[in-house]
Amino acid sequence: MPNRRPAAIVFAAGLAVIAAGTAGLLLTRHPTPALRAVAVGVAALPAPAGPIVAPPQSATPAPVARPVSLTIPLIGVQTKLITLGLTTGGALQVPSTTSVAGWYTGSPRPGAIGSAIIVGHIDSLSGPGVFYRLSELRRGDDVYVERADGTTAEFRVTSVQSYLKDQFPTQTVYGPTPDPELRLITCGGAFDPATGHYLSNIVVYATEVS
Secondary structure, eight states, X not given: OOOOOOTTSOOOOOOOBOXXXXXXXXXXXXXXXXXTTTOSBOOOOOOOSSOXXXXXXXXXXXXXXXXXXXXXXXXXEEEEEEEEOBOTTSOBOOOSSTXXXXXXXXXXXXXXXXXXXXXXXXXXXTEEOTTTTGXXXXXXXXXXXXXXXXXXXXXXEEEEEEEEGGGOOHHHHHSOOSSEEEEEEEEEEEEETTTTEEEEEEEXXXXXXX
């Protein structure tokens, strides 16, 4: 939606413009031809420069089941989670609809050590996307990820940041962490009607408390 990957791989959260004149999730400057049927503009986040998880601990943690849904009560988010891998071009697959979010399978499963990455669209011509209100979250708000084995990982928001796309802090967002953490990513900030793109990315940082 956590292994070493070459920096050359484009880590694309191509959270894209769903139709002309909108930019649901614009996270890459590199076109992804496979997405042209549903996206007019596609963009990708910078690739992680190193491992996305912390070094192994002295004790091997229990395996964590895959995530299947995401709930954020404060902003009314209740969505299933699709899995997002890499395209043949090395870009991250993106949700084909604005109504669901996706977990990048190259990141840890939510609840495992490291930064689990979940991305979603902000909007489209048809209306708000799943992460339309993501920027409203504040420190202390709760986020829940339900997993395939029936367990739920509870996360608490620690920070909500907005970054200009050309100043995206790759290491801060994707870098190793000693604890289970979560990153929720969408577009935001000012909208440029000339390009149909949002100029910033919204990143919600959260730490597991369950």
